[in-house]
Amino acid sequence: MPAAPARLVVLVSGSGTNLQALLDAAADPAYGARVVAVGADREGIEGLRRAERAGVPTFVRKVGQFTSREHWDRALADTVAAFEPDLVVLAGFMKLVGPEFLGRLGGRVVNTHPALSPSFPGMHGPADALAYGVKVTGATLFVVDDGVDTGPIVAQVPVPVEEGDTVESLHDRIKVAERAMLVDAVGRMAREGFLVDGRTVRFGT
């Protein structure tokens, strides 16, 4: 008997194309994971509509609904934990999760970032890479720690910068590679398990 599929909770803030790639992959039972809930820090985004169309439960926890960032972090942790996730995937989630969230779920939280870490952390990876003039950038999946895009790296994919690239054209090309990397790496984490040893992440147990 195959093991039960790994339970994924995905957090989004925007268009949710990475989420869609996971939803599409998880439609195949052989993928080994299913999306059990999708959360957001704002309403009215396409990422939430993608989840609704797929019949996946959604929730919104806005920072402004809470009296402090700490209360928001605790409420987010409570809600995510209630879905008993094996893995939490931050897929374009434009908030830093806090100490309570990581205390309860840390080691099981991954984030996808549109740059090759450790270069260009933060909110503007493609713009910062373009401004620096690099010839190659890409995307990184990492296990979230308490820094900004600093956690141990699960997977990376390179993407060449082309002459005439704008931030949008570069980010669009990164996202194509990023989605494939995310689906592949999350599937392997679900099916094979993974170990974090210092800064090294290995698939398998």
Ligand code: GAR
């Ligand atoms: C992705 O490129 C993701 O790496 C990035 O936002 C995009 C979300 O796209 N995240 C960050 O920049 C976080 N620092 P999507 O909503 O279409 O999946």
